[in-house]
Amino acid sequence: TRVLAGKAAFVTGGSRGIGAAIVRRLARDGAAVAFTYTSNAAPAQALAAEIEAAGGRALALRADSADAAAITAAIDGAARELGRLDILVNNAGVAIMGEVGSVALDDLDRTLAINVRGVFVATQAAVRHMGQGGAYGRVITIGSTNSERLPWAGFSVYGMSKAAIVGLTKGLARDLGPRGITVNNVQPGPVNTDMNPADGPMAKDMHGLMALDRHADPAEIAGMVAYLAGPESGMVTGASLLIDGGFAA
Ligand code: NDP
Numbered sequence: 001t002r003v004l005a006g007k008a009a010f011v012t013g014g015s016r017g018i019g020a021a022i023v024r025r026l027a028r029d030g031a032a033v034a035f036t037y038t039s040n041a042a043p044a045q046a047l048a049a050e051i052e053a054a055g056g057r058a059l060a061l062r063a064d065s066a067d068a069a070a071i072t073a074a075i076d077g078a079a080r081e082l083g084r085l086d087i088l089v090n091n092a093g094v095a096i097m098g099e100v101g102s103v104a105l106d107d108l109d110r111t112l113a114i115n116v117r118g119v120f121v122a123t124q125a126a127v128r129h130m131g132q133g134g135a136y137g138r139v140i141t142i143g144s145t146n147s148e149r150l151p152w153a154g155f156s157v158y159g160m161s162k163a164a165i166v167g168l169t170k171g172l173a174r175d176l177g178p179r180g181i182t183v184n185n186v187q188p189g190p191v192n193t194d195m196n197p198a199d200g201p202m203a204k205d206m207h208g209l210m211a212l213d214r215h216a217d218p219a220e221i222a223g224m225v226a227y228l229a230g231p232e233s234g235m236v237t238g239a240s241l242l243i244d245g246g247f248a249a
Contacts, residue, residue, distance in 0.1 A: 002030030003230045007136075008082040010075055011035040012065050012122055013092025015044035017193030018142060021218035022089055023047060023058070025226050031087065032057035034078035036071070038064045038092075057082070065092040065118030066110060075125040085129035087229045090119040090141040093161075095195060097154045108157050115161035116168070123172060127181060135180025138229050139172065141165050142221070143185040145244035151209055162187070166240050173238030182237035184228050189244025190215045211246025 004026060014023040014035025020043070023035050033051065037044040037060065044060035051058035059081060063074035079085040093115045096107045123139050130137030144162040146155060169185040176183055190206045192198040198215040207213035224243050227233050242248055 002028075003232075004087075005030035007086040008032045008079070008084045009034070009087035009089065009229065010078050010085060010122075010126060011089040011091055012063075012071070012118070013037065014089075015040060015047060015060065017195060018188070018191055018218045018221050019089075019091040020047055021222040022091060022225050024051070025219065025222035026087065026089075026229060027051045027054075027056040027058060029226055029230065031229075032082045034059040034061060034074070034082060036061050036063040036065070036074055036092065038062065064114075065122065066113035068117070068121045071118060071122050072125040075122060075129070079126075079129040084132050085126055086136055087138040088122060088126035088140070089225060089229070090122055090139070092118065093142065095155075095158045098157065099154050100156055103157055111157050111161050112164075115158075116164045119165065119168065123183075127176060127179075130181055131179055136231075137176065137179065137181030138233075139176070139181060139183040140225055140228050141169060141183075141185050142225075143169075143187045143240060145187045145189045145242055145247045147187060147240065148242070149209075149248040169240060170238045177237060182228070182233065184233075184236055184238070185240040186221065186224050186228065187240055187242050187244065188216060188221050189242075189247035191218055191221055192216065193218060206247075209247055210244070211249055214245065216243065216245065 015037035048058040048060040143165040192215040
């Protein structure tokens, strides 16, 4: 059933991986969907064309989440073009590895600019448009199980960025509750994408730490996002939800 018919969504980093699965799922549930990418226009245009060919509405926009002016302009433009904005999914993220002695501060700054500052900026821009025609709004960020369990060296900066989302989500939920906007954090474990392929060199080690010894399919993460984006999740807010095959258990 198309529970999101008449609604509009904005997904950052929606051209590949988890973001693309979220774009497809929200479109299938009836939403008009705008999404961003940074460098690869081809998969973004192909995804938008696929959705439009199936009778949906999709907009692919180039905007680097590290660039506050670009992300704000993309959100304002999408809200104007689609006539409204009800759902924001902060999915864009980077994972730059490095042991503490070798991390370049530029890499630390870029990680925080995309994974944390970009989430705040996108939320600030998106909520200005939410709540037209009733108190409904959804802000969903893709965090990581690594905010709770980080069993390897080399992930301190990434772990810091995803732990920041836990606190940000709680505070934003308090700010936005009075307007009927919920704010939640979806924390995956290993998911089969270009960032973390199921046949990559670390896959077997990861599976050994889990209750279920496999990567998730991006569509499984999109299923939890669809629930949080939809009308049934109205009492869920300020929450960080694990979807990690027991990685943190
Ligand atoms: P991918 O690297 O496979 O895909 C990233 C997507 O985001 C692409 O569409 C890319 O576009 C876009 N993107 C990258 N940088 C930016 C940016 N600065 N601004 C806007 N868009 C950008 O990543 P995943 O799908 O694996 O990860 C998505 C999210 O899920 C991230 O936040 C990640 O930390 C999180 N996550 C992933 C896990 C995993 O195992 N895969 C586990 C837990 C969390 P382009 O093609 O232009 O580069």
